[in-house]
Amino acid sequence: MDAQTWLMFFHIGAATIWVGGGATLALMGWRAARIGDLGLLTAFGRSVQYLGLRLLMPAMVILLIAGLALVRAEAHEFGEPWVLIGLGGFVLAFLIGAIYLCRTGIELGRVVAETSPDPSRMRTVVMRWVAGYAVILAILVVVLWDMIAKPGGM
Numbered sequence: 116m117d118a119q120t121w122l123m124f125f126h127i128g129a130a131t132i133w134v135g136g137g138a139t140l141a142l143m144g145w146r147a148a149r150i151g152d153l154g155l156l157t158a159f160g161r162s163v164q165y166l167g168l169r170l171l172m173p174a175m176v177i178l179l180i181a182g183l184a185l186v187r188a189e190a191h192e193f194g195e196p197w198v199l200i201g202l203g204g205f206v207l208a209f210l211i212g213a214i215y216l217c218r219t220g221i222e223l224g225r226v227v228a229e230t231s232p233d234p235s236r237m238r239t240v241v242m243r244w245v246a247g248y249a250v251i252l253a254i255l256v257v258v259l260w261d262m263i264a265k266p267g268g269m
Contacts, residue, residue, distance in 0.1 A: 118188065119185070119188045119189065122181045122184050122185045122188060123181075123185060125177055125181040126177075126178060126181035126182050126185055128177075129174040129175070129177040129178035129181065130174075130178050130255075130259070130262075132170060132171070132174035133171055133174040133175055133178060133255065134252065134255050134256075134259070136166065136170050136171055136174065137171060137248055137251065137252060137255075138252055140159075140162065140163060140166060140171075140248065141245050141248040141249060141252065143159055143162070144159050144163070144241045144242075144244055144245040144248075145242075145245050147159040147238075147241060148238045148241045148242045148245065151234055151238055153232065153234045153237070156227075156232075156234065156237045156238060156241055157227050157232065157237070159241060160223045160224065160226065160227035160237070160240075160241070161227060163220055163223060163244065164220055164223075164224055167216075167220060171212075175205075175209065175212075178205075179205060182201065182205075186198055191268070195265075195267060195268055196266055196267030196268070197261050197262070197264070197265040197266050197267055197268045200257075200258065200261040200266070201258050201261050201262055204254050204255065204257055204258035204261070205258065207254055208251045208254045208255060208258075211247060211250055211251055211254075212247075212251060215247045216244060216247045216248065216251075219240060219243050219244045219247060220244065222240050223237070223240045223241065223244060226240055
């Protein structure tokens with residue numbers, strides 16, 4: 116396989132991990148909050164911290180690097196509308212994750228670490244995380260459509 120094919124493989128693979136992994140985590144969080152079971156809520160809180168740093172963050176970095184390299188390899192311009200929409204969506208999703216979800220995750224970690232965590236507080240924090248990630252998923256769906264349709268592309 117040539118370099119372009121490998122770049123596309125890594126770009127699509129990373130997008131799959133980011134969208135699929137995040138959607139799975141959000142669904143797990145929603146279920147845990149809906150049921151209200153302290154064990155599920157605690158497991159979710161620990162999973163978010165573990166998987167966020169070890170799975171979602173690397174996928175985001177690989178996605179960005181491979182995507183930027185693909186734009187150059189395929190002789191596209193960074194000013195093309197579909198590229199700008201993709202980059203804008205990435206930046207927006209990244210900022211929501213870095214600012215809102217990170218803070219929520221830190222709070223969730225504190226609640227999980229308490230000797231006697233309050234299930235209702237934990238449920239509230241989990242639902243805040245789920246709501247924030249739902250916004251990210253909506254952005255990523257728009258970016259996914261953009262990458263397929265390439266509006267304004269050559």
